[in-house]
Amino acid sequence: QKEVEQNSGPLSVPEGAIASLNCTYSDRGSQSFFWYRQYSGKSPELIMFIYSNGDKEDGRFTAQLNKASQYVSLLIRDSQPSDSATYLCAVIIQGAQKLVFGQGTRLTINP
Amino acid sequence: DAGVIQSPRHEVTEMGQEVTLRCKPISGHNSLFWYRQTMMRGLELLIYFNNNVPIDDSGMPEDRFSAKMPNASFSTLKIQPSEPRDSAVYFCASSLQGAGYGYTFGSGTRLTVV
Numbered sequence: 001q002k003e004v005e006q007n008s009g010p011l012s013v014p015e016g017a018i019a020s021l022n023c024t025y026s027d028r029g030s031q032s033f034f035w036y037r038q039y040s041g042k043s044p045e046l047i048m049f050i051y052s053n054g055d056k057e058d059g060r061f062t063a064q065l066n067k068a069s070q071y072v073s074l075l076i077r078d079s080q081p082s083d084s085a086t087y088l089c090a091v092i093i094q095g096a097q098k099l100v101f102g103q104g105t106r107l108t109i110n111p
Numbered sequence: 112d113a114g115v116i117q118s119p120r121h122e123v124t125e126m127g128q129e130v131t132l133r134c135k136p137i138s139g140h141n142s143l144f145w146y147r148q149t150m151m152r153g154l155e156l157l158i159y160f161n162n163n164v165p166i167d168d169s170g171m172p173e174d175r176f177s178a179k180m181p182n183a184s185f186s187t188l189k190i191q192p193s194e195p196r197d198s199a200v201y202f203c204a205s206s207l208q209g210a211g212y213g214y215t216f217g218s219g220t221r222l223t224v225v
Contacts, residue, residue, distance in 0.1 A: 034213045043202055043216040044154070088154065097209030098144065098167060101154040
């Protein structure tokens with residue numbers, strides 16, 4: 001089982017709709033969770049991080065964490081064509097100070 | 112803040128040649144990470160340093176790979192000899208302390224070994 005798993009997509013969402021990206025992780029002791037966005041040919045950039053169960057909102061982005069289910073998600077409200085990118089979920093594995101990344105989900109927002 | 116600076120941006124080399132990738136972390140950051148990204152394997156951590164000391168090199172694929180951080184503002188990743196399967200994008204990232212708040216990536220070096 002991979003440490004961090006994401007559906008590779010592609011996920012296609014109409015402009016203005018809510019895009020929902022999902023991630024599961026295997027290490028129950030993981031405490032910190034991150035979402036990165038990567039445009040084609042560019043480097044990953046940090047969007048949000050979340051440590052506590054529940055929701056964390058930042059503008060159009062909401063991260064959701066459920067530690068009991070070992071599940072973290074990212075919601076993008078009012079999706080824009082500029083949101084089209086690959087979204088990477090990353091987790092700090094217990095006892096280590098390094099990020100382990102999922103394979104990423106490719107998101108396309110259709111005008 | 113200039114961000115994490117990597118050089119070169121692109122490198123094309125012949126199999127068997129030595130390749131050196133360079134990274135300058137953000138000033139004041141004391142953790143540095145080298146990742147490799149391929150379509151098949153995604154982003155893989157190769158090695159990371161805290162305060163210039165290598166902490167975890169378990170991701171370094173084999174002895175052909177080596178990394179150094181002689182001071183707080185410079186790190187190198189060397190591949191000798193290079194092989195076609197080393198072709199990938201290599202990213203350097205830095206952070207203030209470990210990975211607790213995530214880290215900032217450089218623009219990457221696209222390596223092609225022919």
